Amino acid sequence: MNKIILLGLLVISTSSHAAINVFACEPEWAALTQLLAGDKAVIYTATGALQDPHRVEARPSLIAKARRANLIVCTGAELETGWLPVILRESTNSGIQPGATGNFEAARFVHMLEVPTRLDRADGDVHAAGNPHIQTDARSYLPVADALSRRLIQMDPANTPYYQQQLATFNGQWRTAISRWEKQATPLKGVAIIAQHRGFPYLNNWLGLKQVAELEPKPGMEPSAAHLGQVLGELQQHPAKMVLRAAYQDGRPSEWIAERAHIKAVALPYTVGGTPQAVDLFSLFDDTIARLLAGLK
Numbered sequence: 443m444n445k446i447i448l449l450g451l452l453v454i455s456t457s458s459h460a461a462i463n464v465f466a467c468e469p470e471w472a473a474l475t476q477l478l479a480g481d482k483a484v485i486y487t488a489t490g491a492l493q494d495p496h497r498v499e500a501r502p503s504l505i506a507k508a509r510r511a512n513l514i515v516c517t518g519a520e521l522e523t524g525w526l527p528v529i530l531r532e533s534t535n536s537g538i539q540p541g542a543t544g545n546f547e548a549a550r551f552v553h554m555l556e557v558p559t560r561l562d563r564a565d566g567d568v569h570a571a572g573n574p575h576i577q578t579d580a581r582s583y584l585p586v587a588d589a590l591s592r593r594l595i596q597m598d599p600a601n602t603p604y605y606q607q608q609l610a611t612f613n614g615q616w617r618t619a620i621s622r623w624e625k626q627a628t629p630l631k632g633v634a635i636i637a638q639h640r641g642f643p644y645l646n647n648w649l650g651l652k653q654v655a656e657l658e659p660k661p662g663m664e665p666s667a668a669h670l671g672q673v674l675g676e677l678q679q680h681p682a683k684m685v686l687r688a689a690y691q692d693g694r695p696s697e698w699i700a701e702r703a704h705i706k707a708v709a710l711p712y713t714v715g716g717t718p719q720a721v722d723l724f725s726l727f728d729d730t731i732a733r734l735l736a737g738l739k
Contacts, residue, residue, distance in 0.1 A: 462598055465508050465538070467516035467526065468495055469714040470577045471548060473723045475515050478591050478608050482601055486511075491715030492690045495521055496662065500528040508533035511544070513597060515590065518547025519554065521574035543596060549574055551589040552582045555643045577713060579644035580620050580727050587612055619724055624649075626731050629738060634680065636673070636705075638687035638696050641712070649734070654680040657695045665695050677703050684708045684737035689716035706737040 464485040466472035472487040479485075486507045489495050495517070498504075508514065508529050516522055530539055537544040554572030576582045591609040595602050631650035635642075638657045646653050655673050657665045665673075677699075684706040685696045693709060700707035710730050711720035719729040 462594065463510055463512045465511035465514040467514065467522050468577070470723065470726070471515040471517070473714045473726075474583060474587060474590065477612050477723065478587060478605065479594055480604070480608060482594070482598060482604065483513075491711065491713050491720075494690055496524060498522070498525040500525045500532070504529050505532045508538065509535050511535065511538055513544045513546060513593070514538045515546045515548070517549055517574050517576065519549035519571040519574035519576075521549075543593070546590060546593050548582075548586045548590075549576055551585045552576050555647060556640070573640065573643050575641045576644055578642055578710075578730075579648040580616070580623060581648060582644065583616060583723070584613065587616070615724075619727065623727050623731050627734065630734055633684075633738065634682040636677075636682045636685040636699065638685065638691055641688055642686055645710075645730075651734075654682050657685070657699065670695060670698055674699060674702055684734075686710060688712035706739075708733050708737040710734070 461481070462479065462483045464472075464475050464479070464483045466475055466485055466487050468489055469487055469491050472485050475483060475485055488504055488507070489498055504525075511533075514530075516526060535544075536542065539545060549571060554576075557572040558570065576586075587609060591605050594605050598605070627649045632652055633650075634652045634654045635646070636655045636657065637653055640656060640658065640661045642651070642653065645651065655676055657670065657673060659665060659669045682703070682705055685699050685703075686708050687693060687696045687710070689709050689711050691709075693707065696707040696709075699705070709717075710733055711717040711726055714720055714722060714726050716726070717729055717733075719732075720726040
C-alpha cells in the first residue's frame with residue numbers, strides 16, 4: 443500500500459511540474475517564449491527563418507506537434523491563415539483552438555498599422571486586422587511579453603513567481619536594448635527606402651525610415667519586369683538610399699533595382715535565424731540595425 447501511495451504521489455508531482463508544450467508559429471515567438479518560460483516549456487518552432495510565413499504546407503508532422511501542444515504562440519492577424527486553420531482543425535486539440543486559453547496571438551496586444559478601410563482580393567494579400575509583420579519593431583515585444591507571461595501564469599499558476607521574475611528580467615534588458623538601438627539608428631531617421639514586400643511598416647514607424655516605393659505591385663504578387671521598370675522611373679522623382687527585403691525572399695527584384703538605381707540592396711534577417719548573426723531576439727535587432735547602417739555607406 444505504501445508503494446502505491448508513493449507511486450501516486452510521484453505521478454502527481456511529475457504532472458504538476460510538467461513543462462508546457464508550446465507550438466510556436468514563427469521563430470521570434472519561439473525565442474520570446476523561451477526567454478519568458480525557460481525550462482518550464484518545451485518549444486517547437488513550426489516555421490524556419492528562410493520560409494515565407496504566409497505560405498506553409500500543413501504537413502502531418504505539424505499536425506502531430508499541434509495535437510500534443512498545450513499552447514500555440516502565433517502572430518495572428520491572418521498571417522498564418524493559409525495553413526494554421528487546417529492544422530488546428532486536424533489536430534482535434536480543443537485546448538489550442540481560437541478562443542481557448544492555449545491559443546495566443548501576439549498581434550492582439552499591439553497597435554496595428556495599415557488596417558484596411560475595404561477588403562477586396564483584387565488588392566492582393568490584404569489582412570483585415572492590419573499588417574501582421576509586427577516583429578520588426580522592437581517595441582512590440584514589450585506588450586506581447588507582458589500578455590504572454592500572464593498566459594503562462596494562467597496555464598501554470600504553480601510557477602507564478604518564476605514567470606514574473608523572467609518577465610521583469612526581460613523587460614529591463616529589453617528596454618535598455620531599445621534605447622541602445624534607437625541611439626545607434628539615429629542616422630536612419632528620414633532615410634528614403636524601397637521595400638520589396640509590404641513587410642516593414644513597423645520598422646519604418648519605429649526608426650523613422652521613409653518608404654517611397656514598393657517592388658510588389660500588390661502585396662504577395664511578384665513584380666513583373668514592366669512594374670520594376672515603372673518603379674525605377676519613379677525613383678527619378680523620389681530617390682531612395684536602399685531597397686529592403688526579408689532574408690527569406692528572392693533577392694533578384696531587389697538586386698535588379700539596386701543595380702540600375704545605384705543604391706544598396708539590404709537583406710534583413712526579419713526573424714531569429716534569418717542571418718548567421720541573428721541567433722536570438724537581441725542579436726536579431728543588433729544585426730538589423732547594423733545592416734541598415736551599412737546600407738547608408
